[in-house]
Amino acid sequence: MNTAIIWDRSDGTTSRESIAKVEKKLGVSFPDEYITIVMNYNGSCPTPxxxxxxxxxxxxxxxxxxxxxxxxxxxDRPNFLEEYTVLKKMLPKNVIPFADDPGGDYICFDFRSSDEPKIVYADMEVAVHVDNCTRKERLSGEVEKMQEEALYDVADSFAEFIDNLF
Structure with missing residues (x-):
């Protein structure tokens, strides 16, 4: 993983137990590289x-x-589960945001096809909130197709994503 990254404006550390509670609640296991970074640089941003x-x-x-x-x-900031609770109705099941961008979009883990998540970008201007859809759209699977349109593949793993920052 890219060791040249500087993590700025850290809001401190977090415990492995805090992350484990989120993993248990969501039924996933986050990548080890992500866990290490979050434990040391909670809420921070990378350079590059x-x-x-x-x-x-x-x-x-x-x-x-x-x-x-x-x-x-x-x-003083929304925590991981609060953020996820708001966003989960706009994203396909098992797509979990872990970072934001200045434009209001999100970088997410995609656990839909594997326990080793890919990294995807979620364009929130395109994302569809399930509550804004008709019953027919919800029952037919159309909502999931519309939500999929908001996602862009970024990397095959968290480590690859971090390695590709520039």
Whole structure:
């Protein structure tokens, strides 16, 4: 994993137990590299902080900015579970945000096909809130298809994602 990264504006540390509570509640196991970073740099942002996503139709590369890790247990900011509770109705099941960007979008773990999550970018302007959909859309699976449109593949693993920051 990229050891040249500097984690800025850390809100302190968090315990392994705090992370384990979230993992248990969500039924997932976060990557070890992520856990190590969060335990030491809770709520911080990396330098370098740029990464790329690719347009679905054009394949063109777009630069995005890694904002802040969603924090655990900080009193003055929404914590991980509070943030997830708000966002889960806009994302497919088992897509879990772990960081934001300055534009209000999110970087997420994608646990849908594996216990070793891929990293995806969630464009919240495109994301569809399940409560804004019709009953027919919810029952037909159309909501999931619409939510999928908001996701862009970023990396096959958290370690690869961190290694590719520039």
């Amino acid at each position: 902080c740029l990464y790329k996503i690719y347009g679905k139709e054009t394949g063109n590369a777009y630069k995005k900015i890694f904002g802040y890790l969603i924090p655990y247990g900080l009193q």
